Amino acid sequence: MTFKVPEKYRIKHGPMGSDKTYGNNGQFMIISQKFKSPIGVQASDGMGWEHVSVSLRDRIPTWTEMCFIKDLFWDDDDCVIQYHPPKSEYVNNHPHVLHLWRPINDEIPRPPSILV
Numbered sequence: 001m002t003f004k005v006p007e008k009y010r011i012k013h014g015p016m017g018s019d020k021t022y023g024n025n026g027q028f029m030i031i032s033q034k035f036k037s038p039i040g041v042q043a044s045d046g047m048g049w050e051h052v053s054v055s056l057r058d059r060i061p062t063w064t065e066m067c068f069i070k071d072l073f074w075d076d077d078d079c080v081i082q083y084h085p086p087k088s089e090y091v092n093n094h095p096h097v098l099h100l101w102r103p104i105n106d107e108i109p110r111p112p113s114i115l116v
Contacts, residue, residue, distance in 0.1 A: 003024055003050040004072075004074070009028040009041075010026055011027040025045065026042075028041040035068075037059075038056075038057075039065060048103060048104050049104060050074075050080075051099060052100050053097050055098075057096065058096065060098060073100075079110060081102065081108055
């Protein structure tokens with residue numbers, strides 16, 4: 001189980017800039033031949049959680065894009081989750097963002113694969 005950041009995509013300059021001394025925390029701009037639009041990612045690993053927020057300028061990320069980001073930041077065998085909280089707990093600071101989460105010290109419960 002490894003949370004990792006793809007250093008080659010880290011934003012290093014400007015108001016959102018960081019470097020390796022920030023560890024797994026920072027802003028990343030993912031540019032890939034696989035996708036038409038750059039994918040913005042904010043990564044963090046505080047308060048017992050690994051987290052990435054994934055955004056595009058003009059639309060919500062697709063399943064394929066989210067899988068690509070999951071594979072960049074976690075290992076194949078890692079389970080991460082996208083929450084759908086109660087509406088009373090919604091936080092929507094950007095119309096085109098989705099989030100992936102993984103608790104650092106807990107296993108995410110999963111249904112048996114026969115149910116999927």
